[in-house]
Amino acid sequence: MLSTNLLNYYRQAGQQLLTVVDVETTGLYPSSSRVIEVSVLQATLEGGIQLQETSLINPKTRVPSKITQITGISQEMVERDGAIAPDVFPHYLPRLSSGTLTAHNLEFDYPFLQAEYQRLGIVFERPVEQHLCTVQLSRLMLPELPSRSLPNLVRHFDFKVGTSHRAEADTLACWLLAERLLTEILNESDEALLAHFARQWLPLKEAAKLLDCSQSKAKVLLAVVPSRQVGRSGTPTYRRGDVERVLYEEQGDSQLSLL
Numbered sequence: 482m483l484s485t486n487l488l489n490y491y492r493q494a495g496q497q498l499l500t501v502v503d504v505e506t507t508g509l510y511p512s513s514s515r516v517i518e519v520s521v522l523q524a525t526l527e528g529g530i531q532l533q534e535t536s537l538i539n540p541k542t543r544v545p546s547k548i549t550q551i552t553g554i555s556q557e558m559v560e561r562d563g564a565i566a567p568d569v570f571p572h573y574l575p576r577l578s579s580g581t582l583t584a585h586n587l588e589f590d591y592p593f594l595q596a597e598y599q600r601l602g603i604v605f606e607r608p609v610e611q612h613l614c615t616v617q618l619s620r621l622m623l624p625e626l627p628s629r630s631l632p633n634l635v636r637h638f639d640f641k642v643g644t645s646h647r648a649e650a651d652t653l654a655c656w657l658l659a660e661r662l663l664t665e666i667l668n669e670s671d672e673a674l675l676a677h678f679a680r681q682w683l684p685l686k687e688a689a690k691l692l693d694c695s696q697s698k699a700k701v702l703l704a705v706v707p708s709r710q711v712g713r714s715g716t717p718t719y720r721r722g723d724v725e726r727v728l729y730e731e732q733g734d735s736q737l738s739l740l
Contacts (some may be wrong), residue, residue: 515538585631631654680718
C-alpha cells in the first residue's frame with residue numbers, strides 16, 4: 482500500500498471502534514495447536530476502553546512445558562480453571578465481529594480464531610479493510626527501533642500492563658500502542674507524516690509487492706538506492722520513500738513509452 486493510502490487508512494482507523502484481541506496458544510500452527518487463553522478489549526481514541534474480557538481455556542490437549550515457561554499457563558491451570566472452547570468462543574463472537582479487528586501480529590491471532598470457530602462449525606471472516614496490525618503500524622511509525630516485539634515496546638514506552646505473554650496484559654499493551662500511534666497520525670500534518678512514513682525500512686519481499694514485480698526484478702530496480710542488510714540471511718531492506726520514488730519513475734517511463 483502506498484504511503485498516501487496508508488495515511489488515509491490509519492486516519493480512518495483512528496476514528497473507529499478498535500476490537501483488540503490476543504490469544505495464547507499451545508503452539509505455532511492453528512491446524513495442530515489450540516488457544517488456551519483469549520482476551521478481547523474494545524476501545525476508541527475518543528472514549529477510551531469500553532470493555533475487556535479474558536478467558537482461560539481448557540484445550541483438552543497437552544500444554545507443552547515450553548509454553549508454560551513463556552506464558553506461565555500450566556496444564557494444571559487450564560484443567561482446574563479453564564472453560565472448554567464451545568463455552569467460550571460463541572460468547573466472544575459478537576465482539577470479534579464488530580469494530581476494526583486489531584492485534585499485535587494479527588497474522589498469528591486471526592488464523593487461530595478462525596480455526597477455533599471452524600471447529601465449532603462457525604465461519605469467522607473479517608474484511609481485510611477492517612484489520613489493523615500494530616506490528617505493521619509500529620514498523621511504519623517507529624522505523625528506528627531495533628525491535629517492535631510487544632514486550633520490547635512495553636519497555637520502550639513504559640506501559641503499565643502486567644506480565645507479557647498473557648492475553649489480558651498483551652491486549653492492553655496493544656491498545657495503548659495503537660492509541661499512542663493513531664493519535665499521532667490524527668494530529669500530525671500530511672506532510673510530516675508522509676516524510677515520516679518514507680523512513681520505514683521495507684524488506685525485499687515487501688518492496689517487490691509495492692513495485693508489483695518479482696523480487697529478482699525489484700532487486701535490480703532498487704540497485705540504485707541505499708539499502709541495508711538485516712538478519713542472519715542478510716535480507717536487503719530499503720527505505721519506503723526510495724521504493725516509492727522508483728515506482729513513480731517506473732510508472733513515468735511506462736507512460737512515456739505509450740506516447
